[in-house]
Amino acid sequence: MDVETPTPIQAAAIPPLLERRDVIGQAATGSGKTLAFGLPLVQRVDARQPLPGALVITPTRELAQQVAGVLSQLIARTDLRIATIYGGRSIGPQEEALRKGVQIIVGTPGRLVDLLSRGSLRLDKMRYLVLDEADEMLDRGFALDVERILAATPRERQTALFSATTPAWVHTVSAKYLRDPVVIELAATEDIKLDIDHVVYEIWREDKFAVLCRLLEQPTEGSTLVFGRTKHGVRKLGLRLERLGHTVGVLQGNLSQPQRDRVLRDFRAGKTPVLLATNVAARGLDVLHIGRVINYDVPDTHDLFTHRVGRTGRMGRSGRAITLLGPADLPKWHEIERGLGRKLPRMSLDGQIITPPATRPSKRRSRSFGWRPARARASR
Numbered sequence: 246m247d248v249e250t251p252t253p254i255q256a257a258a259i260p261p262l263l264e265r266r267d268v269i270g271q272a273a274t275g276s277g278k279t280l281a282f283g284l285p286l287v288q289r290v291d292a293r294q295p296l297p298g299a300l301v302i303t304p305t306r307e308l309a310q311q312v313a314g315v316l317s318q319l320i321a322r323t324d325l326r327i328a329t330i331y332g333g334r335s336i337g338p339q340e341e342a343l344r345k346g347v348q349i350i351v352g353t354p355g356r357l358v359d360l361l362s363r364g365s366l367r368l369d370k371m372r373y374l375v376l377d378e379a380d381e382m383l384d385r386g387f388a389l390d391v392e393r394i395l396a397a398t399p400r401e402r403q404t405a406l407f408s409a410t411t412p413a414w415v416h417t418v419s420a421k422y423l424r425d426p427v428v429i430e431l432a433a434t435e436d437i438k439l440d441i442d443h444v445v446y447e448i449w450r451e452d453k454f455a456v457l458c459r460l461l462e463q464p465t466e467g468s469t470l471v472f473g474r475t476k477h478g479v480r481k482l483g484l485r486l487e488r489l490g491h492t493v494g495v496l497q498g499n500l501s502q503p504q505r506d507r508v509l510r511d512f513r514a515g516k517t518p519v520l521l522a523t524n525v526a527a528r529g530l531d532v533l534h535i536g537r538v539i540n541y542d543v544p545d546t547h548d549l550f551t552h553r554v555g556r557t558g559r560m561g562r563s564g565r566a567i568t569l570l571g572p573a574d575l576p577k578w579h580e581i582e583r584g585l586g587r588k589l590p591r592m593s594l595d596g597q598i599i600t601p602p603a604t605r606p607s608k609r610r611s612r613s614f615g616w617r618p619a620r621a622r623a624s625r
Contacts, residue, residue: 246318252277257429258405267426268376269379269404269419272363276431278407279315279531286316286349289403291375294413295346296370302394306331306353306383306502307509311531312377313351325349330366332356333502340365341624354382354390361397371398378413379406380548388418395422407454409555410548440558445568445578447599453569454485456594457541459461459517460567461491466565467536469519470526472553474542479521482541486519496522524549526556533562540568543577547584 250498251259254272261268262285272278282301303309313329327386328342336359346385350357350366357381360366374395376382382391407416419426448456461469473479475596478498483495494508494517511517511534520526524544535557544550558562570578570591578617582588591599 248280249474252429253431254278254466255281255284255354257431258282258407258427261427262403263288265289265403266424267403268407269416269423269426270407270429270430271410272431278377279312279600280375282405282407283312283316283319286373286375287319287323287325290325290348292348294348294370296367297343297347297350298370299329299349299373299375300357300371300394301349301351301375301377302367302382302391303351303353303377304387306333307505307526308354308377310506311352316349316351327351328506329472330356330360331502332359333505334401336360336363348542352386354394358390361393366397368394368397369399371402372558374404375404376404377408378408379408380410381417381568382406383406392413399482409551410507431501440563440619442563442565443554443568443589444565445570445589447591447593448569451594453541453571455480456569457482457539458489458491460539461486465537467534468515468517468532469537469539470532470535470556471521471539471541472526472542472544473523475519476523477543479523484523490516490594491519493519493521494527495576498523498525524553532556535564537565537567540566543568543570543574544581545577547581549604550581550585 252272254270254276258270258281259267259277262282268282269279270278286301301309301312303312303372309329309331313327317325326345326347326348327349328339328351330339330350332355336356339356340360340363343360357366361368363451365445376391381387381398396529404426406419406423406426408415444529446456457471471482473482483493486493494512496505496508496512500508507529508517508520515534538554538557540550540553544553553567554564557566557579568589593599
């Protein structure tokens with residue numbers, strides 16, 4: 246895999262995991278968490294045991310596919326077998342894979358609970374369990390399912406929780422699941438400073454859509470990921486951009502699994518240079534050629550901001566995160582900066598740096614975007 250030097254999270258997490266200690270690991274997105282828990286996982290699993298010995302639970306189907314892809318590379322020259330379990334696809338082939346025997350399962354909580362209820366999944370031989378993106382996994386929507394799954398596993402299992410952010414309540418809840426865990430916390434914000442160039446544009450008098458169009462017309466290295474707030478908003482944004490001739494993909498929760506797979510496949514292959522997405526893509530989407538993330542809509546929390554911008558600048562690569570800030574976004578943005586513990590540089594559209602407290606933006610049009618007067622644009 247051309248990996249020669251461990252990343253900080255790998256160097257910190259792999260030794261205690263090999264010593265069979267429970268671990269809580271927090272590091273920035275793109276820092277190598279999958280290999281951090283994946284390499285010890287492969288060491289722990291016995292290929293002679295037909296029942297699953299390792300389970301990785303993820304909050305989304307896309308992340309399950311991604312983690313399974315990495316683990317499949319690690320076991321390529323072994324007798325170990327892996328099954329990916331998630332909803333949106335027929336449950337029959339997944340039950341058949343379990344009947345044939347697998348040692349490693351990567352899955353989402355809902356489908357795992359379904360298989361447990363049907364008696365198709367046995368976890369009594371489980372030795373190694375990972376909650377990936379633990380902060381979301383233990384959130385309100387997943388906690389009950391996770392508890393049902395954990396109740397089906399042996400008490401003496403080894404457990405690891407990994408995420409880009411670990412709020413205080415994650416540690417409280419994890420006290421129920423882990424035994425004397427080693428806690429590893431690497432500063433996500435420091436990693437972001439090193440790898441990602443942040444730009445926050447104050448959009449006081451301009452239409453956000455017009456600004457987005459100008460950004461997409463600029464030459465850039467790599468692909469662009471644009472985040473919106475709602476499924477309907479992202480879908481509508483995609484239609485507007487397509488009418489103007491932009492090639493875009495749209496990823497949102499209402500798509501069927503084959504549609505989601507197709508959108509991501511085209512984006513990964515570079516066939517679609519721009520992906521519009523809701524927060525469904527904020528976690529775990531590992532596409533190394535994403536050179537730019539644009540927050541068309543400001544996220545609700547600083548944790549979500551961290552996950553969103555972490556889609557670029559991965560594994561030491563450089564990236565750019567652009568946030569479009571309108572007047573109505575200011576209260577939420579102040580909360581995000583408080584959560585991050587720092588203020589990000591703001592600019593007006595003409596490239597003027599605005600130092601907090603923000604001054605009124607310049608009335609000039611932006612040369613960097615190639616702005617034209619409104620009448621000229623309308624008559625073009």
